[in-house]
Amino acid sequence: MTKTQFGEFPLSQTQAIVWNDMDALQHINNTVYFRYFEDVRVVMLDELRVFAHMQESGVGPVVASTRCDYRSPLVYPDTITTVSWVEDIREKRYTMKYKIFSHHQEKCVAEGEALVVYCDFSTGKSCPIPSVTHEGLQQYVMTP
Numbered sequence: 001m002t003k004t005q006f007g008e009f010p011l012s013q014t015q016a017i018v019w020n021d022m023d024a025l026q027h028i029n030n031t032v033y034f035r036y037f038e039d040v041r042v043v044m045l046d047e048l049r050v051f052a053h054m055q056e057s058g059v060g061p062v063v064a065s066t067r068c069d070y071r072s073p074l075v076y077p078d079t080i081t082t083v084s085w086v087e088d089i090r091e092k093r094y095t096m097k098y099k100i101f102s103h104h105q106e107k108c109v110a111e112g113e114a115l116v117v118y119c120d121f122s123t124g125k126s127c128p129i130p131s132v133t134h135e136g137l138q139q140y141v142m143t144p
Helices: 032-047 050-057 131-140
Strands: 002-004 007-009 011-016 059-070 079-087 093-102 107-120
Touching: 007 079, 011 032, 032 050, 032 059, 032 079, 032 093, 032 107, 050 059, 050 131, 079 131
Parallel strands: none
Antiparallel strands: 002 007, 011 079, 059 107, 079 093, 093 107
């Protein structure tokens, strides 16, 4: 667990928002939030050495579905902390939950989730999560 000013979570990523990510309405474009989700997801995949395993096995995670509930607009300048945890680990899939906190607003500005499915890239079909990854995912499980 990582302690943040917003609570304790298995994963967190703090970053400054970028002025160039604002849209014509002068707030961070809604599509950028999915990049923030991806940033923290990649932290976990790196920690689990998933990319190295993908190179060796041709098996890896794909995002099958994702969503975001926007609570408050982000505006430059600001710093955000994106937190994440894993729920509902199954044989071939798991769910990642996300929250984005604004340091300037001192609150959660978005919540989301992604269904991550393991894929055998040679066949294009879903496959079981490798056992070492399946075991490693347990450290990211959190009951909200």
